[in-house]
Amino acid sequence: MTTTIVVLGGGYTGVMSAVRLARRTRRADVRLVLVNPSDRFTERLRLHQTAAGQSLADHRIPEMLEGTGVAFVRGLATSIDPVRREIRVAGDDGERTLAYDHLVYAIGGVTDTRVPGVGAHAYTLDGPAQAGRLAERLAGLGRRGGGTVAVVGSGLTGVEAAAEIAESHPAVRVILLGHGEPGSMMGDRARRHLRRALDRLGVEVRTGVEVTKVLPDAVELAGGEVLPVDACLWTAGVVAAPLAREAGLRVDGKGRVVVDATLASVSHPSVYAVGDAAAVRQAWGEIHGTCQSGIPSAAHAADAIARRLRGRRPGPFRFGYIHQPVSLGRRDAVIQFTRPDDSPGRFCLRGRAAVAYKAVVTGSPPKMYRLSRRVVIPARFLARAGGRAGRPDAAR
Template sequence: MTTTQPRGHRVVVVGAGYSGMLAAVRTAHRTRRLGTRITLVNPSPRFTERLRMHQVAAGQRLADHRIADLLAGTGVEFVQGRAVAIDPRARRVTVERTGGGGDAEPAGAPEDVTVVPYDTLVYALGSSADTTRVDGAADHAVTLDDPRTAHAAGTRLAALAAAGGRVTVSGGGLTGVEAATELAESHPGLRVTLLSRGVPGAMMGTRARAHLDRALARLGVTVRAGVEVTKVLPGTVELAGGERVPSDLTLWTAGVRVSGLAARAGIETDGRGLVVVDDRLRSVSHPEVYAVGDAAAVRQAWGQVHGTCQSGLPTAQHVADAIARTLRGRAVKRFRFGYFHQPVSLGRRDAVIQFTYADDTPRRAYLRGRWAVRYKAAVSASPLVTYRLSRRMNVTSVLSRGGRTTR
């Protein structure tokens, strides 16, 4: 078998979240006999389990997963630093090197600047909570993006619970529901309020949502649906109309935003900053750039994919395979994906799983209680299992095809 690219083809993956990590590990395995050089760039030396950050905020300790350990035996070079510029014409990424073993956003000045050249770039910078649209959210609210701030919040919550303090969770999506229930269960002394524009868990079916509502009520969470937060202040959250809700700690889970790095580089993005890709997940403006996970604007026959770990891992799997096939001179298949489920933890002792059609609309089937707890735990653990297996075999998700709806 001949290749269409010279040996030593350089693949750079920017971002080591769920999608970026799998893209790096799987590409290394798929191209191990081609002499491909793969570099993974990330600011933190630790892998962040975003699916479990609400547990950290509740004061629970998680296992410490080092990126270097997850990459062991793959041949992937890890560069600890923050990508600050992409030059598509010269095909290089400028990285501000950061050292010292800090977490998601290392503090202090960078040690030096490194230029990392690439032949193929995998853009996997993901997303974060959007604290820019509401005054004071960036200054006075806590997000679940950074393990350090989540851990600091968990430390504060113990004292607040002892004093009967108030915690407000802004955002009634699944992340907000998981956070509110986790905090209320871990710290019964807290008075937890969930603020939401719509009905919490609105994307779920009627029976699954009813179970979710019962869990919120059982744990003593006050739900304020149909409200809009207009300002976050020290000690209060202001709603549209002027009402102020007392809040000793405000957790922000409403809305998401992505890095502006791709847009600044001249790579075509949509109105939200997502990289516009074709049906092979290549940038429509720069075919040597692939985008995966939350950073990509991916369309399917049923509509646009929204960023979740469930959709991010299949995009990474597809891109790794696409790179390997291209280097071997083979045709690349188009990306197909359909959603399968909406797994939601409701503290450590309860959960609800809504099974879905490919477009993420709810089916009749759902799971609740202890079996749902086990199901959710398996889902949260599955990315790390996938990385470890992918170092030596091709692990294919059976849930990512979506049936006829995706064709």
């Protein structure tokens, strides 16, 4: 009988899982389906560039899947029944039901908008449309001769966005607001370079602050201070999509699917969760959501399913971080090399060398998918294909 494998999500992890499954199961009687609301592949690593008004390459998921035999379904998954092994998908032509034998749950996280006013008045980097709206606002401010933009969240996503906006729109005042020092997870040299770059670009950094409310034309800080702004970009916090919890899958406090050592759901083993959607522990601690960890997890899930189909036992997922690549506009960057637990190592790259390194990291996933259609890339090499995902960081 034909085995049906459905991949939910067409981002970095979903496409990786689908392409690798196609290669791993090419001699088996398998039907592969990838479901995503859009046929456009979003390079989340570059969304801060979109927000600054830059044009990116237009990658399409069906083109990435060409020749693999993976069927693409454009639609939004509205519910999962893990007992009946069915998914409800809403598309342009109405709702349909997809049955599956194995499911790869690759729906990434979204911005945490629970702070009052964020959902109504702040911009996010949750996708090209959202980032594009900020780009339009910034262009309007430029035509008016300037304005003030607050970037909330001093994690690396906030740093990249603040630097990109300041460089692309020098007439705009950019204020970076966060709990901690930008680059606090980096070593001293990398952190000093990052801070000098922000100073050079004119980014005003305010640490030790908490934004308690976003207003139409201001942000309110803990203590009552009201800071007037013309736009607010929110990068402080991420939450998992609610679909897994609503389906009855066991999830952690952040809504991520709790998985075993092979990345299968501990409550429903026919479901594999990858990337930001999975709560994954290693010997050194818990993995946090990045493209760097997401792509290897997606490849491992594909390999685990393929092994199960052949009656073999999947091995455990093992992963360690190698770097923290951060762009600081188009002409500067810093790369902090790390220990496996993502703590800073001894070495870092800065300036032009870091820009070249970051360009390779950011541009490698689409190239890797094309290569993966022809060969199986050893899993140990896949960690080098991703940097920090273009997603909200927890405020530091």
